[in-house]
Amino acid sequence: MIIGLIVGSFRPHGNTLGVASWVKYCIKKTFPEATIKVYNPISPINLLEAPINPVSPKHVHSPDDYVSAIDREWAHAIAECDAYVILSPEYNESYTGYLKVMIDHIYHEFEGKPGTFVTFSGHGAEKSYQRLGVLMGKLGLRHTGGISFSVPMSYIRGDYRVAREYDDEKREEDVFLKELEGELEGELAKMGQTSELTSEASK
Template identity: 35%
Template sequence: MSKIALITGSTRTPRVGTDVAAWVLDVIKSRPEDKLQVEPLSIADFNLPIYDEPVMPAMVPAMKQFTKEHSKKWSEAIQSFQGYVFVIPEYNGSMSGATKNAVDYLYNEWPGKPVAIVSYGTQGGERANKHLSESLELVMKMKVAPTKVTLAFAPGTDVFAAINEGVLGEDTRKAWTEAGHKEKILKAFGEVKEILEQ
């Protein structure tokens, strides 16, 4: 059975990304007939500093090896999956630095694998979604699912709860459901599955 990593891109504390990723995972698991093993994976758990290896990621493993334990663990984790769903925040008009750094740590672990992108933020994270999609498709040579999911927080107290407390509010959950975002997530995940089956 193919394994899919559901990657939480935010590393700040507190972070609503954990709640968003859990919501996305519940949506995906609502359709068990897909028969894919989906496992949560948080970038924060790997404590990756700004890239600090003396070798270029593209040289690993053919010519060089990673020297730092955090690099080795991140590489091994990503290598163990056949596909990915990124759940990422938008910071200042793009993806978070932690997300970009984690992607850039590796190279040969990514190419040819399918990936879906779910972004979130006060306006849905469309620019973060676009920038990560371009990086993964054009540079890392991944197969990016055509359906991009952008999740905007409900206005008012939910925005402050998300940003200041790391809590995904009930109004936001309801709004996402009513806007058809569950169906979009399932569509994007289905595209990942289709790529795996090719």
């Protein structure tokens, strides 16, 4: 199984890249044999450099039919995934504009596949979680669940940040994430079960 981890921010001094490392850690624990491919707005494909396809992505039914080479590369990358984990910090009660740009470049590549959402902020991130559900539902993603959670204010207003490379040692430092591992892994397991059912149905 190939799992695409789509990360909606790349701020170098924020918490998102560290949270993404934690999510990847949980994915590996839940699916030891899975291949995990991580994408943010500029890496490994810089989607901020490419204009949106001149024909609405809704009317493009093959990754090969996008006009832009960047869009074609992105569409193929997303199409090869069997499931998705979509991660975003909450900015102004919604997911990030960067994530919206990533999603707006394509359309049908998500259709019928399962996905888990992870949103976070200093105050729960429920709004971004809900709005992400509306967005991805429009594209036909099968939302299987996920989590929204609060980051301690010391990680937002102070000097603390989530460890960039989350591992067994760092999990003792970022205790609030350690406490969420069981919940996230349970949500990921539901996504995996749905992915297996989807795969069997397509045979």
